Amino acid sequence: MTINFRLPGPTPLPPTVLAAMQREMIHHRGPEFKAFYTDVLQMAKAVHRTDGDVFIWPASGSAGWEIAIVNLLSPGDVVLATVCGAFGDRFARVGDAFGLNVLRLDVAWGQAITAEALERELASNPAIKAVFITHNETSTGVTNPLPELAAVARRHGALTIVDAVSSVGALPLETDGWELDVVLSGSQKAWMCPPGLVIVALGQRAWRAHERSRFPRFFWDITAAKKNAAVGMTSTTPPLTMLYAYDAALRSILAEGLETVWQRHRSLGALTRDAIRRLGLDLFADPVVASNTVTAVRPPAGVAVNDILQTLKRDHQVVMQNGQAPIADDIFRIGHMGWAHEPELHEALEALELTLQTLGVPRPLSAVV
Numbered sequence: 063m064t065i066n067f068r069l070p071g072p073t074p075l076p077p078t079v080l081a082a083m084q085r086e087m088i089h090h091r092g093p094e095f096k097a098f099y100t101d102v103l104q105m106a107k108a109v110h111r112t113d114g115d116v117f118i119w120p121a122s123g124s125a126g127w128e129i130a131i132v133n134l135l136s137p138g139d140v141v142l143a144t145v146c147g148a149f150g151d152r153f154a155r156v157g158d159a160f161g162l163n164v165l166r167l168d169v170a171w172g173q174a175i176t177a178e179a180l181e182r183e184l185a186s187n188p189a190i191k192a193v194f195i196t197h198n199e200t201s202t203g204v205t206n207p208l209p210e211l212a213a214v215a216r217r218h219g220a221l222t223i224v225d226a227v228s229s230v231g232a233l234p235l236e237t238d239g240w241e242l243d244v245v246l247s248g249s250q251k252a253w254m255c256p257p258g259l260v261i262v263a264l265g266q267r268a269w270r271a272h273e274r275s276r277f278p279r280f281f282w283d284i285t286a287a288k289k290n291a292a293v294g295m296t297s298t299t300p301p302l303t304m305l306y307a308y309d310a311a312l313r314s315i316l317a318e319g320l321e322t323v324w325q326r327h328r329s330l331g332a333l334t335r336d337a338i339r340r341l342g343l344d345l346f347a348d349p350v351v352a353s354n355t356v357t358a359v360r361p362p363a364g365v366a367v368n369d370i371l372q373t374l375k376r377d378h379q380v381v382m383q384n385g386q387a388p389i390a391d392d393i394f395r396i397g398h399m400g401w402a403h404e405p406e407l408h409e410a411l412e413a414l415e416l417t418l419q420t421l422g423v424p425r426p427l428s429a430v431v
């Protein structure tokens with residue numbers, strides 16, 4: 063029996079992505095690579111819904127926070143970090159590490175950032191130059207209302223820097239339509255690739271901010287990235303195998319149709335939440351803002367998250383994940399992004415029902431199986 067891998071990242075790989083990684087190396091300054099990489103960037107722009115720039119570096123998603131900061135901002139700049147979970151918190155702390163003047167808008171974990179709260183913060187602090195937003199907070203299973211938040215930031219003349227690590231490629235996201243300035247992501251979430259690529263889309267205002275930015279930078283310099291991308295190349299040796307994988311993933315997304323992919327994730331999110339409710343369990347997230355790429359669930363009273371995860375793995379070969387500090391033992395998370403379809407989700411949710419029975423949890427009348 064194969065493992066039913068339901069982590070919210072890394073996520074399962076489609077067969078075409080796995081196969082693409084068998085390919086031999088090519089010369090990264092030759093015509094074959096240039097044609098290949100030009101296509102990859104074109105497809106990546108289509109999925110980000112932008113006519114602007116998309117650049118790719120070898121790194122995990124976290125590098126995207128740093129790329130945005132060192133290219134668009136300067137030491138001492140006032141920024142507002144919106145925080146509704148572990149990733150928003152880390153984004154804020156990266157800002158601290160770079161000597162930005164980081165103000166925070168914190169809301170209770172499980173809730174979303176609201177446009178009203180953002181409006182209040184920006185209205186009372188006209189010095190705020192940029193707003194950090196986590197589109198989909200993977201640690202709590204919450205999707206923030208990105209178009210509304212971006213509109214508020216825009217009205218106040220602040221840059222919108224979006225962590226879209228667990229959203230782009232799965233949830234509706236319009237880089238140009240919503241006037242987002244930076245959209246950053248990592249290959250191992252909704253992109254259904256192995257970990258190893260950071261992907262960054264940039265709008266026009268990002269370039270104007272870049273001209274004024276005074277951070278030192280070399281590897282992450284977007285001026286160098288743009289100059290090289292214009293001729294189908296990267297500034298340093300590209301991670302070829304990862305790019306083969308990403309190329310296959312982009313082709314898969316575009317062949318299915320981006321809006322069909324968004325719809326599939328809407329269905330998978332609804333299906334998962336419905337099953338959780340019928341098992342008598344509670345979502346961690348406010349259901350109104352619950353994510354369609356990852357579902358965070360509270361265990362039944364008196365049952366340890368670890369016992370659920372171990373039983374799922376031992377008896378059913380289903381892999382789910384616990385929470386992140388400080389809610390590590392308070393929730394478990396079910397990933398349903400990227401290469402995810404109804405049959406595996408049904409199987410995982412049935413395994414969860416059997417696991418609860420094994421652990422002695424009384425069976426609700428409305429149970430799924």
Ligand SMILES: *Cc1c(COP(=O)(O)O)cnc(C)c1O
Binds near residue numbers: 123196199248
């Ligand atoms: C996974 C994740 C990150 C961090 O990505 P790494 O690839 O682990 O560096 C950042 N933000 C969000 C929302 C994520 O889900």
